Amino acid sequence: MNRTTLSLIAGATALAAVTGFAALSAPAASGDASTARTAAQLPVERTSLLCPQPSTSDIAETAYTSFTPVSKGTGDSGKAELQSATEESAGAAGGKKSGKSAGKPVVTPKEPGKPVTGDSSGAEAPALVGTAEGRFAPGWTVQETTEVAAGTGRGLLGTNCTAPDTEFWFPGASTAADRTDYVHLTNPDDSAAVVDIELYGKDGALKSTVGDGITVQPHASEPILLNTLTDDAQTNLTVHVTVRSGRVGATVQALDDKLGGDWLAASTDPAGSLVLPGIPKDATSVRLVAFVPGDADADLKVRLATPSGLITPAGNETLHVKAGMTAAIDLGDVTRGEAGSLVLTPTGTSVPVVAALRVVRGTGAKQETAFIPATSHVGTRATVADNSSKGSTLALAAPGRAAQVKVTASAGSGGGTAVTKTFTIKAGTTQNVEAPVPAGLKGTYALTVEPVSGGPVYASRMLAVTEEGVPGFTVQTLPDDRGTVAVPAADQDLSVLLK
Structure with missing residues (x-):
């Protein structure tokens, strides 16, 4: 095997390493050869x-x-x-x-x-x-x-x-x-x-x-x-x-x-601003826990994205988190009967933090707990499975600009036809949307969320079931599903055979 052949193999191997698990095929060339082309999403x-x-x-x-x-x-x-x-x-x-x-x-x-x-x-x-x-x-x-x-x-x-x-x-x-x-x-x-x-x-x-x-x-x-x-x-x-x-x-x-x-679940990677979406509207106790991985303290503005806009919880306007230490504040029944998402932003210099919420529903001996970690936005697409016609609540938050979102209910595990709805989420708000349900549903189904236009969208799904008066529930966030990977555009260069 000669050196030029080895060079070609090494080049292909390097490209495979960059593209990960994506299909290793270059998109067809189009237009002027001098035009800069972006990577294809495969x-x-x-x-x-x-x-x-x-x-x-x-x-x-x-x-x-x-x-x-x-x-x-x-x-x-x-x-x-x-x-x-x-x-x-x-x-x-x-x-x-x-x-x-x-x-x-x-x-x-x-x-x-x-x-x-x-x-x-x-x-x-x-x-x-x-x-x-x-x-x-x-x-x-x-x-x-x-x-x-x-x-x-x-x-x-x-x-x-x-x-x-x-x-x-x-x-x-x-x-x-x-x-x-x-x-x-x-x-x-x-x-x-x-x-x-x-x-x-x-x-x-x-x-x-x-x-x-x-x-x-x-x-x-x-x-x-x-x-x-x-x-x-x-x-x-x-x-x-x-x-x-x-x-x-x-x-x-x-x-x-x-x-x-x-x-x-794990918090999203440390960041200066975080969103924790989908606090249940009937939450009786909400605790925010935050940590700074670096060596600088963080001062965070604490706001709640409600159906009518961003508000500041009374008495908990800010949170100071010392470097290398865990800080926590109890927000009580912060949602007060409305859908909500917690939005954390720096009051001054941005310092990366991680955070999560412990959420309690019910009272007395009939209380139940779930957790909502800070999460990344939906990105291109996100999916959550195991939904039923009753007991599933989908929360969508647009903490910045307004957004339009397409939500698809899949076919059911035992039968049914997929259904799609489109929702508009106003800027600075959280909405518990009436998610679609498959026509003729049998079994459980999946919900797929795809932003159509506007700003970043954050989402979570709550499953709820009451057993002997105890409000059992669990919440899952919906970050991007990473279903595609960027593959650089490439042209054939036969001159490498001559080197």
Whole structure:
């Protein structure tokens, strides 16, 4: 093999590395050759998702819903499946070994545009690893929803299964006496991952030696009990997960003795301004938890985007967050019967922060908890699965400019026809929209949100179910589904053969 051939191979390899999982094909040239061309947006060809072990309760009932929206340019081939992670090692630092091995897939989608469901029961349900390829990859989403009728963390727990990554921030965790919080780490790869977990309270970093160098074996999941990482009981914590080698999926399961529980998803990357969309209109208690990863303090303006515009909560106009410390403020029943989203902006110099909300519905012994992390805007498209004709609430927020948004209800998992509606969201507002429902719905369905025009849109979906008077609920945000990737335009250059 001569050097020019090797050069061509090296060039193609470099381009493949840049484009990730996108189809490696250049768009056709058009117009004058001197005209600058932007990168083409092509559908991704492979997507990985990780679902944490749903519960340690023997009475847990878990539903999985898989959905891929129909995308242009994907071709006709591909597949997707969600399988048990193969547990190969004993737990580390409070983790547990399930002993399960990969077997029959929990869900195997048949076609894009139609949800597929699966289920599991009890405390032995394992973490899951999912892969979608070809036409099933762009925008693939899997919802894990668990009902626990009694005990610590009882209620409705829900999470979007997440893509593997190397860093995660979780403001809103706790090591208080009435909380049992785990950070679930799932490794989808063939080699072990090494993970560090840092905890930050109101006075800064908590001392811990067992949080460093946690090994997560290949195709394994480790639930790490936060109380085993420190002796310091703190009501409001920020958990920082970093991966030294490999990659993992990470999410926090927050269980309260009296207030139910839910999954706390990672906050969006640290930023100077944040949006936390879709606070339930009947929330009885809302707590904001924020953290500054850098070495400069942050001063934040706190506002609520309501159906009529942006307002400032009385007595909580601003929040000062010291560098490296977790700050929290209780906002009470801040929404006062209306839809709302919290908007955080710098009062002066912009300092990157992460944040999340703990939201409580109900009163007395009939209270339930969910979490809303700061999230990125919808971008091109976002999807959330496991909706029903009753009990699903879609919140759309346009904190800046007004926006027009298209919302599509997919076909149902058991039958039904897709339906689309378009909504206009006024500037500075949040709306609980009357989301479309598939005609002739049977089973559950997915909602896909696509901005049409205007400013950035932030979204979340609340699922609610009342059991024995307890208002069980869970909230999932809708960031961009990253279903496409930019592929640079390229021309053939045969002169490389002569070099």
